[in-house]
Amino acid sequence: xxxxxxxxxxxxxxxxxxxxxxxxxxxxxxxxxxxxxxxxxxxxxxxxxxxxxxxxxxxxxxxxxxxxxxxxxxxxxxxxxxxxxxxxxxxxxxxxxxxxxxxxxxxxxxxxxxxxxxxxxxxxxxxxxxxxxxxxxxxxxxxxxxxxxxxxxxxxxxxxxxxxxxxxxxxxxxxxxxxxxxxxxxxxxxxxxxxxxxxxxxxxxxxxxxxxxxxxxxxxxxxxxxxxxxxxxxxxxxxxxxxxxxxxxxxxxxxxxxxxxxxxxxxxxxxxxxxxxxxxxxxxxxxxxxxxxxxxxxxxxxxxxxxxxxxxxxxxxxxxxxxxxxxxxxxxxxxxxxxxxxxxxxxxxx
Ligand SMILES: Cc1cc2nc3c(=O)[nH]c(=O)nc-3n(C[C@H](O)[C@H](O)[C@H](O)COP(=O)(O)O)c2cc1C
Numbered sequence: 001x002x003x004x005x006x007x008x009x010x011x012x013x014x015x016x017x018x019x020x021x022x023x024x025x026x027x028x029x030x031x032x033x034x035x036x037x038x039x040x041x042x043x044x045x046x047x048x049x050x051x052x053x054x055x056x057x058x059x060x061x062x063x064x065x066x067x068x069x070x071x072x073x074x075x076x077x078x079x080x081x082x083x084x085x086x087x088x089x090x091x092x093x094x095x096x097x098x099x100x101x102x103x104x105x106x107x108x109x110x111x112x113x114x115x116x117x118x119x120x121x122x123x124x125x126x127x128x129x130x131x132x133x134x135x136x137x138x139x140x141x142x143x144x145x146x147x148x149x150x151x152x153x154x155x156x157x158x159x160x161x162x163x164x165x166x167x168x169x170x171x172x173x174x175x176x177x178x179x180x181x182x183x184x185x186x187x188x189x190x191x192x193x194x195x196x197x198x199x200x201x202x203x204x205x206x207x208x209x210x211x212x213x214x215x216x217x218x219x220x221x222x223x224x225x226x227x228x229x230x231x232x233x234x235x236x237x238x239x240x241x242x243x244x245x246x247x248x249x250x251x252x253x254x255x256x257x258x259x260x261x262x263x264x265x266x267x268x269x270x271x272x273x274x275x276x277x278x279x280x281x282x283x284x285x286x287x288x289x290x291x292x293x294x295x296x297x298x299x300x301x302x303x304x305x306x307x308x309x310x311x312x313x314x315x316x317x318x319x320x321x322x323x324x325x326x327x328x329x330x331x332x333x334x335x336x337x338x339x340x341x342x343x344x345x346x347x348x349x350x
Pocket of ligand 1: 066067068069091092106113115117119145173176210236237238260261262263265287288289290308309310311312
């Protein structure tokens, strides 16, 4: 039999984490070890300042987890020290519950995965009543991701979420490739500007606009989101793709088309972040294929102020923790005293 696997239980209110080692022997034995609280402030051995500013939103560090890849956080509590994360983005919510697309809804591909979940969620009321109280207690910034078919949907969601305790910001998902309706906001600059402006007027929370790479000029859409009043731009959502079973002569996904994510899309995401960071004044949050500290550093020097980890959460649930452990040293390697010191510092190639 292999070595005992430690089972982490969520941090207790006194800051201690209890680790149970279940020893695979007869009779069953439990060894309970109590670990000291992890230092919660931003000092670290490399003495680098980790907090970042995204418009009106301040995060204790630049490492967040992406919407749709981390459930509503409770699912990950035994694996991840949730309070260490810079931010958590729960699965996108819509005003009414949505069953999502027909199965199969995901398939592994080379260097990534395709999904066509179709914004499956229980709707706004359920989120406020059952998900938000747990999230609000975690001690990390909660950025609530919302989506709608119309501008009014977005405004209505923002109005009702304004004032709900524990929400740090809203991320407008104007970029989901797996739903019909609502996609215009991420592909049409005027529609994007108007939806962001409508949400800004309707609520006092900081607003991030999450953009799709499935456009000709992503900088154009980013500038429109900035004009609408976005505090920051997050990108990218998934890249539209498909997988085929040639023997059966049919598409693998029930929805035929899906969104590609994971390491396979990192170069596309880096390109989009680089282009957008040079086109707008507001900060950029980089997303797409991030799985290691090197990936994070690449996004930061290319222009991202913070990042979100997505698909990596599925195959390495502690990726965000490993990255946080390595971040101060990696920043110090570039002589930085803060995250801001490295953002967008890539030198131009002649
Ligand atoms: C299974 C799955 C579900 C997703 N659901 C959402 C979602 O509900 N809202 C959203 O804004 N993005 C969603 N995304 C997109 C991710 O947040 C992220 O933008 C994208 O996957 C690229 O990052 P990655 O390559 O690190 O996964 C989803 C991605 C996956 C793989």
